[in-house]
Amino acid sequence: MESPRVLFAAVAIVAASLPLAMSPPAAQAAPDGHIPLSVLREATLEVPAWPADDVRGPSGTLRFHLGEVPIEPRTVAAGEPPFGDAVTILAVTYGDVDRDGADETIVVFGCLIEGGSKQIVAYDRDRTGQIVSLGQVAATTGEVRDIRQAGVRVDDSGAVSVPVADYQRCCADATPQTWQTRGYARRHDRFVQVSGPPRMPENPHITDTTLTSGELRLGPKKNGSRYGSVTVTISHRRGAHPEKVTLLFAPPAGLRRSGDWPRVTSEPDGFSVTVAAPPAGGSSTHTFAFRRPAAATGGELSIDLATVPELSPVIPWATTATAPITVG
Incomplete structure (x- = not known):
């Protein structure tokens, strides 16, 4: 029969051989999604489809240079939405929209030809440092025809605050616009409106x-x-x-x-x-x-x-x- 001293030594050897992974792993920091404008202007970005009822442009994987992707001139039939001259980065802001403790990048794009479409898209980086899209936040479609890009902000709750209008002016047009501020937040991997009026009032103009x-x-x-x-x-x-x-x-x-x-x-x-x-x-x-x-x-x-x-x-x-x- 083995002595207690021998048994204790055997137990100590087994314990020492157990993998260290049994200890809880250290939490990893969220990727830094704060992408400088200088990087965005020369980046390859995933751009969602443009609204079907507004000025059209390319979508999907787009390579930007100097903040733009040119569009080849196209002729469309009467009554159909025209194509813009270029997809352009109009404005950028930052905030923690996915509540992971790190900022993400909110980009306002325009597809314009004497006015035109605008859309807001959120971007982050993955663990490898690649830029990835978190989805479209808002776009000029339906009753929303314009976005004031200088007013797009991310609040403390992670919601994106967006000034929207019911009409888009062009050139010397002085038609009165109705402006509202609406908030959009990420819910189940997509952005939905969470604050602000749900409809536009009738504009007599x-x-x-x-x-x-x-x-x-x-x-x-x-x-x-x-x-x-x-x-x-x-x-x-x-x-x-x-x-x-x-x-x-x-x-x-x-x-x-x-x-x-x-x-x-x-x-x-x-x-x-x-x-x-x-x-x-x-x-x-x-x-x-x-x-x-x-x-x-x-x-x-x-x-x-x-x-x-x-x-x-x-x-x-x-x-x-x-x-x-x-x-x-």
Whole structure:
């Protein structure tokens, strides 16, 4: 039988051989997500998709140089959102939005062409030092049409405070804007609004009244001409409700009015008619007849919309339509 002294020595040897990992590991410091502007201006960043109802631009993995990513010029159909000239870093601020004890970087991007889209994105660094996106905080979409980038801040709770407006001015535009401050916080890996008004009040100076058009289809030859009609739809979505709307037609050479028309006013680039506005929140359709020499082919009819009284359009490209002229 072994002596107590031998047993004690054996236990001591076993204890000494146990792995040190049994002790609680020391807590690691959160990565430093405070990314200087000088680094961001030359960085590769993940940029979320731009709003579908505002100026468009590239998204995904973008390589910035001098704070910009140029956009190749593109032509879009009438009534569609245009593309901006460049994706630009407009402003940067810092704060602990994920509550890990270290700052993250909040970037305001613009995709602009005489005004345009803005979005706010939060960035951090991972354990390897790589810049990673925490997601889009806010963007100019729906009722929000502008962001005052100089006023974006992170408060003590980690929420991002964002001044937003219901209209974006451009150039010499002096249309009155309605401004609100809304707060956005990270919840379950995404940002949601947590403070501020949920809706914009009606602004009596702006309207979301839009125009769409079908094609102008001309029929068989008849006495040397072809006859047809085009149907346009006018919709009031939100904002001030106009009393009437004026449609300005810019026809190609040879295209003439036919049949019964409302009172017509001559314009430098064509002619216009004024009709009743659609009901508030609703739509109305109007059909207009034309004729053209039978030998003429192709072309398109441009139509623009203005409100009476004059109101500033929330989405300016939605007040223009192009009707292709077809024969069939």
